[in-house]
Amino acid sequence: MALAGAVRCWRLGAGPSSLQMQALSLHMSKTAMGASQKDFESAMNQVKLLKKDPGNEVKLKLYALYKQTTEGPCNTPRPGVFDLINKAKWDAWNALGNLPKETARQNYVDLVSDLSSSDSSSQVKPEADRKQPGYETLVVTSEDSITKIMMNRPAKKNALTIQMYREIMLALEAASKDDSTIIVLTGNGDYYSSGNDLMNFMNIPPGEMEKEAKNGAILLRDFVGCFIDFPKPLVAVINGPAIGISVTILGLFDLVYASDRATFHTPFTHLGQSPEGCSSYTFPKIMGQAKAAEMLMFGKKLTAREACAQGLVTEVFPDSTFQKEVWTRLKAYSKLPRNTLHISKQSIRNLEKEKLHAVNAEENSVLQESPPKCGQIILTQVIRNHYLK
Numbered sequence: 091m092a093l094a095g096a097v098r099c100w101r102l103g104a105g106p107s108s109l110q111m112q113a114l115s116l117h118m119s120k121t122a123m124g125a126s127q128k129d130f131e132s133a134m135n136q137v138k139l140l141k142k143d144p145g146n147e148v149k150l151k152l153y154a155l156y157k158q159t160t161e162g163p164c165n166t167p168r169p170g171v172f173d174l175i176n177k178a179k180w181d182a183w184n185a186l187g188n189l190p191k192e193t194a195r196q197n198y199v200d201l202v203s204d205l206s207s208s209d210s211s212s213q214v215k216p217e218a219d220r221k222q223p224g225y226e227t228l229v230v231t232s233e234d235s236i237t238k239i240m241m242n243r244p245a246k247k248n249a250l251t252i253q254m255y256r257e258i259m260l261a262l263e264a265a266s267k268d269d270s271t272i273i274v275l276t277g278n279g280d281y282y283s284s285g286n287d288l289m290n291f292m293n294i295p296p297g298e299m300e301k302e303a304k305n306g307a308i309l310l311r312d313f314v315g316c317f318i319d320f321p322k323p324l325v326a327v328i329n330g331p332a333i334g335i336s337v338t339i340l341g342l343f344d345l346v347y348a349s350d351r352a353t354f355h356t357p358f359t360h361l362g363q364s365p366e367g368c369s370s371y372t373f374p375k376i377m378g379q380a381k382a383a384e385m386l387m388f389g390k391k392l393t394a395r396e397a398c399a400q401g402l403v404t405e406v407f408p409d410s411t412f413q414k415e416v417w418t419r420l421k422a423y424s425k426l427p428r429n430t431l432h433i434s435k436q437s438i439r440n441l442e443k444e445k446l447h448a449v450n451a452e453e454n455s456v457l458q459e460s461p462p463k464c465g466q467i468i469l470t471q472v473i474r475n476h477y478l479k
């Protein structure tokens with residue numbers, strides 16, 4: 091077959107140990123099965139287009155997965171001791187044991203997809219080329235299979251204007267379709283975000299309040315909806331303090347990395363507002379009822395370490411090494427098989443999607459209809475509605 095030929099053309103050095111191959115096959119056997127024969131054939135063609143030699147270890151993996159997909163478990167005698175190349179290939183194939191053909195096919199497709207994306211991202215483009223045009227309040231860049239969406243109003247502590255909500259939705263929509271593996275939301279300057287821009291509610295002419303409240307609620311519902319439905323791994327890189335809605339939506343992210351300078355504050359009751367971003371459901375689920383109430387109802391500001399202890403933050407890093415450590419970690423994660431990561435994200439999220447949309451709708455109707463001064467009573471009711479029903 092074409093690929094077997096292409097793989098044979100590569101000169102192989104020493105192969106991986108059989109233990110490594112067993113670990114690989116075990117890991118791969120856990121992944122989802124979904125690639126079709128057509129996906130497999132197109133992956134075989136993609137392999138031929140790679141510009142960078144992927145190295146012997148990867149070639150052996152490709153060879154073994156190809157043989158397992160097309161012929162099943164290894165069924166030929168082991169080549170003699172002096173036939174080094176064929177022996178390494180045989181060992182790689184044999185190490186896959188009884189891995190089902192469908193799983194091998196999926197793993198082959200994932201591996202090629204990963205190789206193709208690192209192949210294209212290895213052709214470094216100048217910074218100006220990587221910055222995506224069309225955003226006024228954000229800087230959006232794609233590199234190393236990571237799309238970074240950076241809120242860019244540092245002078246206003248990245249407070250979220252209506253335009254910024256809209257641009258974040260557009261950037262997420264574009265990122266859901268680009269060839270990135272991981273999407274990051276972060277802030278420029280000393281703050282991650284100071285939450286909703288308080289000017290959004292100012293200068294509303296008398297008589298327009300109801301209409302504006304309704305428009306605001308629709309925008310907020312759609313904004314939160316984008317995070318609920320987002321199909322790829324979503325990471326918050328919290329470079330500094332976070333307030334309000336920038337905190338509440340964190341329950342919808344897959345990873346939250348924070349500088350030890352970051353704080354997490356949801357002063358809703360003080361502002362006469364009720365929680366949004368699905369936090370009335372996600373926070374009690376993440377940190378328990380009592381801790382969630384202290385944050386959402388009584389406005390307790392958490393340090394990064396407290397937020398990590400309560401499960402809202404994945405890991406905290408010293409501010410002096412924050413960017414370096416986080417981006418090194420994310421670049422390593424972005425090399426994982428893209429399709430498999432996306433399938434895993436979706437299967438985790440699909441379990442809760444309906445519930446999250448219902449919570450989002452309920453939080454919005456409360457925000458829209460209730461008089462602000464009832465903030466604290468509303469918070470209690472919204473949280474109870476989810477957990478005591």
Ligand SMILES: CCC/C=C/C(=O)SCCNC(=O)CCNC(=O)[C@H](O)C(C)(C)COP(=O)([O-])OP(=O)([O-])OC[C@H]1O[C@@H](n2cnc3c(N)ncnc32)[C@H](O)[C@@H]1OP(=O)([O-])[O-]
Pocket residue numbers: 245246247249250284285286287288289310333334335336357361363366
């Ligand atoms: C309905 C949707 C649901 C959403 C709910 C939420 O998010 S609730 C959460 C809602 N969020 C809040 O309640 C937070 C309100 N903000 C604050 O409490 C403080 O500004 C601070 C603690 C963020 C920073 O204090 P600091 O002493 O270090 O700095 P500083 O104060 O000098 O600020 C620098 C500049 O940024 C400006 N600016 C900052 N944030 C906002 C904002 N959100 N808006 C507008 N502007 C904002 C500030 O006016 C100033 O502008 P200037 O005068 O230079 O033209």
